[in-house]
Amino acid sequence: MIKINIQKQLHGSNGLMNLNVNLEIKQGEFVALAGLSGSGKTTLLRILAGLEEASGIIKINNSIWLDEKFSLSPQKREIGFVFQDYALFPNYTVLENLLYVNKDIELANHLLKITELSELKNRLPQTLSGGQKQRISLCRALMNRPKILLMDEPLSALDPSMRTKLQNEILTLHKEFNTTTIMVSHDPSEIYRLSNRMVVLNNGQIIKDTTPKEALLKTNGSAKFSFEGELLDIIKVDVIYVAIITIGQQLVEVVIGNEEAKNLKIGDIINVSTKAFAPMVKQ
Numbered sequence: 001m002i003k004i005n006i007q008k009q010l011h012g013s014n015g016l017m018n019l020n021v022n023l024e025i026k027q028g029e030f031v032a033l034a035g036l037s038g039s040g041k042t043t044l045l046r047i048l049a050g051l052e053e054a055s056g057i058i059k060i061n062n063s064i065w066l067d068e069k070f071s072l073s074p075q076k077r078e079i080g081f082v083f084q085d086y087a088l089f090p091n092y093t094v095l096e097n098l099l100y101v102n103k104d105i106e107l108a109n110h111l112l113k114i115t116e117l118s119e120l121k122n123r124l125p126q127t128l129s130g131g132q133k134q135r136i137s138l139c140r141a142l143m144n145r146p147k148i149l150l151m152d153e154p155l156s157a158l159d160p161s162m163r164t165k166l167q168n169e170i171l172t173l174h175k176e177f178n179t180t181t182i183m184v185s186h187d188p189s190e191i192y193r194l195s196n197r198m199v200v201l202n203n204g205q206i207i208k209d210t211t212p213k214e215a216l217l218k219t220n221g222s223a224k225f226s227f228e229g230e231l232l233d234i235i236k237v238d239v240i241y242v243a244i245i246t247i248g249q250q251l252v253e254v255v256i257g258n259e260e261a262k263n264l265k266i267g268d269i270i271n272v273s274t275k276a277f278a279p280m281v282k283q
């Protein structure tokens, strides 16, 4: 069990902001941390890793990492950290990057195998793709069998298909190692796929702490398709108007009426829904 009850005054974009987080996380949970830019997500991870000071308490099972008189050094906190920008050692090969953390060659080879990197283990990071580098970073974070795995938007720099591939690998690793994980993410499908709990920060405070299902699904079982997207364009085709809407990575064309065409503005966030009681679902 991880107990976090920390406070820190931050300089937010609208003046001072109190980061005030009180959370209990069970062993093996996968927590997605979401919230607007500047809400304090990265700072919270850095405080957990001991990279930033804060007041309050951090307790992992029976060991105290932070209290009013003491702060355990970052090196002694058993944490794996995966950053958005990989943070690999450029002069070390893939394998050396892993062994730097811990000399357990068996574990290193096992992790490289799960993430399909075995063939690349003698290469230097700069000769690899973004997805490959992020997999190394993930493997390296697990090399010391951390008590907590912290990931700060680890997949946001990758293209959609690489993201999906890495999400699957993260799931496989989580199943095998059962590492308590906190991952910052803005991507609803990623949060839904990976996490079992979603915590949303706003202005340094937790405003939502629930299951991804509860937080992300809006239809609540009614037989309706409902998508939110951004209006990119309205095209007139003969006598009808077609709205071009981007939903996730997809472009969707929807016929709209004259009134809607007049009232909608390019850039509006709009909801597209339809009653569909027997939709066709194909592979």
Ligand SMILES: Nc1ncnc2c1ncn2[C@@H]1O[C@H](COP(=O)(O)OP(=O)(O)OP(=O)(O)O)[C@@H](O)[C@H]1O
Pocket: 009, 010, 011, 012, 013, 035, 036, 037, 038, 039, 040, 041, 042, 043, 044, 052
């Ligand atoms: N050590 C610090 N002292 C004071 N203020 C800080 C400190 N570190 C960060 N801040 C401020 O706290 C606010 C929260 O920053 P943080 O990086 O935690 O937000 P975030 O939720 O991770 O945002 P993003 O999604 O854009 O990465 C920002 O306004 C930032 O400038």
